[in-house]
Amino acid sequence: MESNPSEIQVIWVYLSGSPLLALFLTLAAYHVGVVAYEKSGRNPVVNPVAIAVALVAVAITLIDMPYAKYFDGAQFVHFLLGTATVSLAVPIYRGLAGLGSRIIPLLVAQLAGGATSIISAVSIAALLGATPEVVGGFYAKSVTAPIGMGIAERLNVSPTLTAVFAVCTGILGAILGRFVLDFVGSKAWWQRGFALGIAAHGIGTSRAFSVNKEAGTYASLGMGLNGVIGAVLIPIAVGYFR
Amino acid sequence: MIGGLVQILFFQGLGELVSKLVVPLIPGPVIGLILLLAFLAIRKSVPQGVDVVASTLVQHLGLLFVPAAVGVVLFWPQLKAQAVPVAAALVVSVMLTVAVPALLLRMMAGDEGDGK
Numbered sequence: 001m002e003s004n005p006s007e008i009q010v011i012w013v014y015l016s017g018s019p020l021l022a023l024f025l026t027l028a029a030y031h032v033g034v035v036a037y038e039k040s041g042r043n044p045v046v047n048p049v050a051i052a053v054a055l056v057a058v059a060i061t062l063i064d065m066p067y068a069k070y071f072d073g074a075q076f077v078h079f080l081l082g083t084a085t086v087s088l089a090v091p092i093y094r095g096l097a098g099l100g101s102r103i104i105p106l107l108v109a110q111l112a113g114g115a116t117s118i119i120s121a122v123s124i125a126a127l128l129g130a131t132p133e134v135v136g137g138f139y140a141k142s143v144t145a146p147i148g149m150g151i152a153e154r155l156n157v158s159p160t161l162t163a164v165f166a167v168c169t170g171i172l173g174a175i176l177g178r179f180v181l182d183f184v185g186s187k188a189w190w191q192r193g194f195a196l197g198i199a200a201h202g203i204g205t206s207r208a209f210s211v212n213k214e215a216g217t218y219a220s221l222g223m224g225l226n227g228v229i230g231a232v233l234i235p236i237a238v239g240y241f242r
Numbered sequence: 243m244i245g246g247l248v249q250i251l252f253f254q255g256l257g258e259l260v261s262k263l264v265v266p267l268i269p270g271p272v273i274g275l276i277l278l279l280a281f282l283a284i285r286k287s288v289p290q291g292v293d294v295v296a297s298t299l300v301q302h303l304g305l306l307f308v309p310a311a312v313g314v315v316l317f318w319p320q321l322k323a324q325a326v327p328v329a330a331a332l333v334v335s336v337m338l339t340v341a342v343p344a345l346l347l348r349m350m351a352g353d354e355g356d357g358k
Contacts, residue, residue: 022309030305049304053311060312067315074309080299081306085271086254087296089278090288105350109343116342121335128327134320138331142339145307150269160313164321165332167311173336180337186344187357194347199339202303214356222343231272 016065022073029055042210044174047203049167081146088144088224095221106194110225113198117142118234121165137161139238140230141169144201147227154235166201173200174207189215197222246291253278 015021032055033048040046060070071078099106121138136157140148145166149159177196186192193215196204201223209216257274265273282288288296299306314321321328 026308027305030308049308049311052305052308053314056308056312057315061315067313070312071309074312077306078309081310082254082258082271082274083250084299084303084306085269086250086257086274086278087299089253089275089282090293090296091300092275093279093282093288102351105347108350109346112346113339113343117335117339120338121331124334125327125331128330130324130327130331131320134317134324134328138335141332142335144303145311146303147269147272149307149310150271154267154269158313158317160310161317163307163311164314164317165328167307168332169336172332173340176333176337177340180340181344184341184345184348186348187353188347188351188355189357190355191344191347191351192358195340195344198343199336212358228272228276231268235267 016063016069019073019076021065022070023076025056025059025070026052026074026077029053029059042206044171044203044207047167047171047174049203050171053164053167081149085146085150085227088147088227091220092224092228095217095224099221102190106221106225109194110198110222110229113195113222114142114226114230114233117199118237133158134161137165140234141165142199142201142226143230143234144223144227147231151231151234155238167203170200170203173204177204177207178211190218193218194222197224198226201226243291243294246289246293246295249289249292250278250295253281 029052030048033051036051037043037046037048056070060067118139121141122135125135125138136152136155139155139157140151140162143151143166145163148162148166152159152162173196177200181192181195186195189212193208193212196208196215197219200207205216205219205223208219253274254271256277257272258270260273260277261268261270
C-alpha cells in the first residue's frame with residue numbers, strides 16, 4: 001500500500017508541535033551518552049552531557065527544528081534545574097557535618113579558587129580578543145551549571161554560553177586535574193578533591209568519586225560552596241568592576 | 243518520594259519568593275538551597291523522602307542542562323570565529339583554578355589526612 005505523504009505530514013506536524021519529540025530527543029541522547037560513558041570505563045573524555053548536546057544539536061539541525069521550538073518542548077527538563085539546585089543542600093549538608101577545624105582553610109581556598117577562575121578566564125578571553133558577549137559566558141563557568149546559569153541570568157549574560165563553558169571546564173578539569181595536582185605536590189585526598197570540585201564542579205566531582213571516596217565527598221562540598229558563595233559574590237564583583 | 247518532592251518544591255518556591263521580594267541579585271533556587279540547608283541543620287538529619295529525590299536529581303544533574311546547552315547551535319559561528327581566545331581561557335583558567343586552592347590548602351593544613 002502506498003503511504004499518503006500528506007498523512008505523514010499531518011502526523012509529523014502533530015509530533016513536532018507537542019513536547020514529546022523534544023523530550024524524547026533530549027532523554028534518548030543523554031541515555032546514549034551515559035551508556036557510552038559507562039562502556040568507556042568512565043573515561044572523562046567520553047562525557048555524557050557533551051555527547052547528548054552534540055547529538056541533539058545535530059538532530060534538530062537535520063530535521064530543521066528551530067532551537068526555540070526545541071526548547072519549548074524540552075523546558076520541562078530545564079525547569080528541574082531549579083529543583084536540582086535546591087537538592088544540592090543535601091550533599092552540602094552531609095559534607096559540612098564533621099568538618100571540624102578544616103572549615104577555615106577550605107573557605108579560604110574556595111574564595112581564592114573562585115576568584116582565580118573568574119579573573120583568569122575573563123582576562124585571558126578579553127586580552128585575546130573575544131567579544132563582550134562571549135566573555136560574559138566566562139563569569140560563572142566554574143560554578144555548577146544550574147547555579148551558574150541562574151547567576152548569568154541575573155547579570156544579563158548568556159546562560160547558554162555559561163552552560164557550554166561550564167561543561168567544557170568540567171571535562172577539561174576532570175582530564176587535566178590530576179596532572180596539575182601532582183605538579184603542585186598536593187597529596188591529601190581531601191585537598192585534591194576539594195580543589196577539583198571548585199575548578200570542575202559536577203564533572204570533576206564524579207571524577208573525584210571514581211578515584212577516592214573522601215576526594216569525592218570533598219569535591220561535592222567544594223562544588224556546593226563554590227556555587228552558593230559564587231551566587232552571592234559573583235554578581236557583586238561583576239557589578240563593581242563593569 | 244512524593245513527600246520529599248513536595249518539600250523540595252516548597253523550598254524552591256520559598257526561595258523564588260525571597261529572591262523576588264528581598265534579594266533580587268541571588269537566584270531563587272540558590273536561596274531555596276540555603277533555606278533547605280538551614281532546615282536540615284536545625285533538624286539534624288535528612289528526611290528520607292528528601293534524600294531519595296535529592297539523590298536522584300543530583301545524580302542526573304547533567305541531563306538537566308542539556309536543553310540550555312543545546313543553545314550552543316545559536317552561538318556556533320561566534321565560537322568558531324573566537325576559538326583561540328575561548329580555548330585558551332578555558333584551559334589556562336581551569337588549570338589555575340585547580341592549582342590555587344590545592345596549593346593554599348597544602349600551605350595551611352600540610353599533608354595531613356589520607357593521601358595518595
